[in-house]
Amino acid sequence: MARVSKRYRAAREAVDRTRLYPLSDAVALLKSLPGAKFDESVDLALNLGVDPKHADQMVRGSIVLPHGTGKSLRVLVFAKGEKEKEAREAGADYVGAEDLSKKITEENWLEFDRVIASPDMMGVVGRLGKVLGPRGLMPNPKLGTVTANVGQAVRETKAGKVEYRVEKNGIIHVSIGKRSFSEEALVANAMALLEAVARAKPASSKGTYLKKISLSTTMGPGIHIDPAVVAVGKAA
Numbered sequence: 001m002a003r004v005s006k007r008y009r010a011a012r013e014a015v016d017r018t019r020l021y022p023l024s025d026a027v028a029l030l031k032s033l034p035g036a037k038f039d040e041s042v043d044l045a046l047n048l049g050v051d052p053k054h055a056d057q058m059v060r061g062s063i064v065l066p067h068g069t070g071k072s073l074r075v076l077v078f079a080k081g082e083k084e085k086e087a088r089e090a091g092a093d094y095v096g097a098e099d100l101s102k103k104i105t106e107e108n109w110l111e112f113d114r115v116i117a118s119p120d121m122m123g124v125v126g127r128l129g130k131v132l133g134p135r136g137l138m139p140n141p142k143l144g145t146v147t148a149n150v151g152q153a154v155r156e157t158k159a160g161k162v163e164y165r166v167e168k169n170g171i172i173h174v175s176i177g178k179r180s181f182s183e184e185a186l187v188a189n190a191m192a193l194l195e196a197v198a199r200a201k202p203a204s205s206k207g208t209y210l211k212k213i214s215l216s217t218t219m220g221p222g223i224h225i226d227p228a229v230v231a232v233g234k235a236a
Contacts, residue, residue, distance in 0.1 A: 007034045012221040020226035026215050027186045031179070033220055039070070040179045040217035042186055046172040046197060047212035049205060056204045059166040062143045063196040067185035068160030070178035075157050076100065076112040078121035078139075083150050087116070090154035097124055104128055110135070116145045116153045136165075164197060172197065179217050190215070194230045 011033040021029065030042065050057040076094040077087035078101075087095045094100060094112060101124050103109045115132060117125045117139040125132075125139055132138040139145040143163055147153050164172050176189040194213070201209050210230055214222035 007036070008219065008221070010034050015221050015223055017224070020224050023190055023215075023225055023229045024183070024187055026223045026225050027183050027190070029223055030186075030215055030217060030220065031183055033217075035179055035217065036219040040219055041070075041175045042177045042179055042181070043173060043175050043216055043218070044190055044193060045212075045214040045216070045222070046174075046194075046210065047214075048166055048170050048172065048197075049208045049211050050166060050170055050202060052166050052168055052170065054204070057202045059172065059197065059200050059202065060142065060164065061196060061200050062145075062161055062163045063192055064156050065160040065162060065176060065189040065192055067177060067181060067189050069162060069175055070181060071113075071175070073113040073157060074111065075114045075116060075154055077150055077154060078115070078117040078125050079150050080118075080121070083118045083148075086151040087154055090151035091158050092116070092150075092154045097121060101125070101128060104131060112137075114145070114157050115139050116147070116150055116157070118148060118150050119146060122146060136163075162193070164193065191229075198230045 014033055015029065048059060050059060052058055074093045075091070077084075077092040078097055079087050079095060080097050084095050105128070115125070115137045122139075129138060141147070144153055144156070162174055162176075164174050166172050174193055176193055177186050181189075198210065210227045213225040213227055213229075215225055216222045
């Protein structure tokens with residue numbers, strides 16, 4: 001059995017695992033717990049009442065968090081001509097076409113966090129499906145990463161756009177910021193994500209949709225949040 005640190009034990013003992021906390025209380029508690037020696041990410045885990053094996057119950061989308069994620073993302077854009085210029089001016093880290101595709105396939109180069117493509121580049125990008133797909137990097141029109149407006153897509157990604165997708169066990173995991181964020185910023189980011197997922201509820205989903213919500217830091221215990229926070233549309 002893995003050894004549990006004194007810091008983690010102290011944090012775990014401070015959390016009432018039988019309680020469903022209002023969101024604002026959960027964030028305040030998380031900020032008060034003993035932390036690690038680095039600026040931990042703050043994550044939300046959502047357990048949904050859907051069966052992702054059925055295409056009509058897949059929950060997937062993206063949203064720009066109001067206070068960003070606190071992470072500096074490396075953005076790669078597949079584009080040519082004016083779209084290439086647009087992507088560079090918007091702050092893309094890497095822009096190209098066949099040259100980047102070759103670098104990925106021949107050199108196993110994967111030093112980027114997001115991939116955006118103009119629609120005319122999907123013939124090039126499509127050949128990278130086996131490499132990008134398993135890593136969650138394949139551009140997708142539904143997520144706004146295949147778009148003619150590559151400049152806006154780059155700016156949104158740099159500003160804190162996050163993607164969410166339900167896994168096969170019905171759970172969504174998303175980082176909503178850093179421990180160093182203010183309580184107000186974390187609450188706002190969490191509510192933005194929760195409301196986006198609530199709006200994405202499939203018409204075929206029956207029964208309880210948002211079953212469980214857990215808030216945690218990278219190295220901390222989970223804090224259970226009352227799912228009613230989304231139904232009433234407020235943080236506490």
